[in-house]
Amino acid sequence: MPLSDDQPHTRTRLPVGEQPSSPPTLGQSRPLRALLTVLVVVTLLVVAISIANRGKPDPGSSGGSADRAAPSAPAGAGPPPSGDQPVGTTVNGIASGFPHTEQGAQSAATNYAVAVGSADMFRADSRHGIIATIADPGAVGALQSRLDQGFSPETAARFGVDAQGKPPKGLTFVSRTIPVGARSNGYTAESVKVDVWCNGLFGLAGQQSTKPVSEEWFTLSLSLRWTGTDWKLTDFSRVAGPAPVPPDQQAATAEEITGAVEQFGGFRYAR
Numbered sequence: 001m002p003l004s005d006d007q008p009h010t011r012t013r014l015p016v017g018e019q020p021s022s023p024p025t026l027g028q029s030r031p032l033r034a035l036l037t038v039l040v041v042v043t044l045l046v047v048a049i050s051i052a053n054r055g056k057p058d059p060g061s062s063g064g065s066a067d068r069a070a071p072s073a074p075a076g077a078g079p080p081p082s083g084d085q086p087v088g089t090t091v092n093g094i095a096s097g098f099p100h101t102e103q104g105a106q107s108a109a110t111n112y113a114v115a116v117g118s119a120d121m122f123r124a125d126s127r128h129g130i131i132a133t134i135a136d137p138g139a140v141g142a143l144q145s146r147l148d149q150g151f152s153p154e155t156a157a158r159f160g161v162d163a164q165g166k167p168p169k170g171l172t173f174v175s176r177t178i179p180v181g182a183r184s185n186g187y188t189a190e191s192v193k194v195d196v197w198c199n200g201l202f203g204l205a206g207q208q209s210t211k212p213v214s215e216e217w218f219t220l221s222l223s224l225r226w227t228g229t230d231w232k233l234t235d236f237s238r239v240a241g242p243a244p245v246p247p248d249q250q251a252a253t254a255e256e257i258t259g260a261v262e263q264f265g266g267f268r269y270a271r
Contacts, residue, residue, distance in 0.1 A: 086270035092133040095268040098231050102192065103271055106182040108231035109194035109222040110269040116220070116236070117177025117200055121147070122156055122165030136225050136232035143233065160204045160211040171206035172258050174213045177220075179269060189226065191234075196220045197242070205258040213257050217243035 084107070089097040095111045098104040112134045120126035131144045153163040159175070160167060167173040178199045185193040198220060203213035219242070223235040252260070 084270055086268060090268070092129050094130065094133050095270070096133070096230055098270075100189070100226060100231075102184050102187045105187065105192045105224050105226075105231050106184055106194050107270040109220075109224060110179045110182050110196050110271070112222055112233050113179055113196040113198060113220045114177050114266065114269065116147075117175065117198065119165060119173055119175040121151055122159070122161055122173075122175065124148070124164070127151060134233045136227060136234045139232075139234045143235075159202065160209075167204055171204045171209055172261055174201050174203055174205055174257070174261050176201045176266065182271070191223070191225045192231075193221060193223050196222065205254060205261055207254050209254060212251075212254070213261075217241055 084099065084103050087095050087097050087099075087107070089095070094115050095107075098108040115121075115130050115134055118130075120130060127147060128144060131140060131147060135143050156163055156165060159173070160171075161173050165173065178201070180197045180199060182194055182196045185195065196219065198218055200216045200218060201213055202216065203209070204211045205213050217240070219239050221237045221239075222233055224231045225234050226232075
C-alpha cells in the first residue's frame, strides 16, 4: 500500500564509500550529445570537400593560362568566354601586342573592328592613323585608298557630318561598334580570318536632330596576318546581321542619349 504525500519522510545517510552513484541526468547528457553531433557534421564536411576536389586539375599544371580553366557553357549557349588577360600595350589608343594564338587573333580582330567603326574614321587624319596602326605594312596603301573612298564626303553627309566628321552645332555625332562575339576561320600560325558579330550605334544626338541615334547589327570579317610581333589587318568585308528581334522598349530622349555618349566610355577587348 503506497504512502500518501502527507506521511513523514525519513532520510538515511550512508557512508561516503557506500553511497550509490546516481545515473547521469538529462542536463548532463546534453553536452556529450552536442559534441558527438558536431564531430559527425565536421566529418561529413571533410568527406564532401575531398570528393568535390577529386578530379580537379592541379592549379600549377595549367601553365598559368586562365583560359584552360574557363567554365563550360550550358548547352546552346555558344562558346564560353575565355580567360586570357587583356593586353597591356596600346598604339595610337588601340590595343596591340596580341598573343600569337588563335584567341590572340580574335582579340586583335575585335579591337580592330571597334577602331574601324569609330567616329574617328570620319576624319582623314585620324583615319590614316588608325590604318597605319592596325594594318599589315604591305596592306596599308590598299586599305587606306579603299577606306578613303568609303568615308567620302558623300558618305559623311549621309551620316549628318561634314567632310571632317564634325556634326552641326549643338549636336553630338555617334559612331560606335560594340562586338558581341568572334569566331575564327582557317586559323594557322601565319594567318587567320576572324568574323566579329557587332552591334553598331550611329546618328546625331541632341535636340533638333534629323538623324537620331539608331542601332544596326552586322558582321565584320577581318583577315589578319602574323607579322612576327603582332596580328595585323590585311583585308576586311562587312555583311548585315544577324539581327535579333527588337525589344518593346521606349526609346531614350535626345538628352539621355547625349549624356550616355558623353559619360560611358568604350572598351579594349581581349579573350
